[in-house]
Amino acid sequence: MADSTSVNLYKLLRYALAANAPRRVIVVERDVFPSNRYVAEGIARAGLATLRFIDSADQLPSALAPGDVAVVALSHVDYRSSERLDMAALNARARQAGALTLWDLSHSAGAVAIDLRGTGADLAVGCGYKYLCAGPGGPSFLYVHPRHADAGWPAVCGWMGHAATFDFAPEFRPAPGADRFPVGTPPVLAQAAFAAAAAIWRDVDPAAMDARHRSLTDTLIDLIDTQCEGLGIELASPRAHARRGGHVALQFANAAPLLAQALVHHGVVLSARKPDAIRFAPHPLVTTHAHLWAAVACLRDLLQRETWRDPRFGKPSV
Structure with a gap:
């Protein structure tokens, strides 16, 4: 646990190279979460790598064909639609071509079961402030x-990643394994909060968590289908749980x-992604089916009464 998702993505892209x-x-991915692309572009602009964009995972075989790919950086779940990629199949394809995989788990870790070791994933990052x-x-x-x-030194060497942190040695010696990746003094209060979550x-x-999340999100989709039919709102996520990440778009x-702001005003906490997506993110540890009934009832009421x-819901938002 260290730094932000973007910083850790930078560290691991450099490490993979x-x-x-x-x-x-x-x-x-061409349309990955913008920050992920920005990090990769920065590395390329520094002359350390060349980028090759794909529009979907289906294009990965052709991208790997030249035999020059060091690492494939993929989002496990699309931050807009919640479409989930087949981690095992893509890891196998990359490995066959001699490339490493680096997964962003921000929209799946803590919501659906993930088996990094079992699927042969090489590297991964993810944020702690969502489902975790x-x-x-x-x-x-x-x-x-x-x-x-x-496999090598970290891209950013700091005293917290030293093999003997408090020896204050004049030369850097990387700590074993992933312990070499922390850099400077950590945000202690944030780490303490995460320690409390980690204890839970x-x-x-993981299997029970995944089953619970499936039940919640399947219920949410069923409620949208039955309660909001004909009101101008449509499912944008895959219907199959195995192809869906943490949220329902x-x-x-x-x-x-506007609709998202109105829902938040009425106590339904969710997010919007421009131009036309809203995201419900049921949490398998704390969300109940009753919460979903109440949320969809509120949504239906806002849509029916328009x-x-x-205008108060038109203020700027992310």
């Missing part, structure tokens, strides 16, 4: 498969941000 030299190509419940500004996590644990997660059965072509059109 070093571990898989002399290959210098990073494969990136680290709180606002919570630190990010990074994962390095043991086979790459000592240690007792969570709905499409509202008229004004998704109260979301109130």
Whole structure:
């Protein structure tokens, strides 16, 4: 646990390039979450790599074909639609081509079951402040498969990543494994909050969590289908749980941000992504089916009465 998702993404992209030299190509999804692309672009602008964009995972075979890809950076779940990629299949394809995989788990970790070791994932990052419940500004996590644990120095060397942190040695000596990736003094209060969340997660059965999340999100989709039919809102996420991440995305072509603000005003906490998506994110540890009934009842009422059109809901939002 250290730093932000973007910083850890930078660290691991650089680490993958070093571990898989002399290959210098990073494969990136064209429409990935913008910050992920920005990090990769910065590395390329520094002359350390070349980027190769894909529009979907279906294009990965052709991107790998030249045999020069060092790392494939993928989001496990699309931040807009919640579409989930097949981690095992894509890891196998990348490995066959001699490339490493780096997964962003921000929209899946803590909501659906993930088996990094079992699927052969090489590297991963993810935020702590979503489903993992680290709180606002919570630190990010990074994962390095043991086979790459000592593949090279970290891209940013700091005293917290030293093999003997409090020896204050004049020269850097990387700590073993993933312990080499922390850099400077951590945000202690944020780490303490995450420690409390981690104590809960240690007792969570991933299979039970996944089943609970499936029940919640399937129920939410059923409620949208039956309670909001003909009101201008449509499902934008896959219906199959195995292809869906942590949230359920709905499409509202008229004004998704307005509708989202109206829902928040009435006590339904969710988010919007421009131009037309709203995202419900049931949490398997705390959300109940009754919460979903109440949320969809509120949504139906706002749509039927068109109260979301109130100008007060038009203030700027993310």
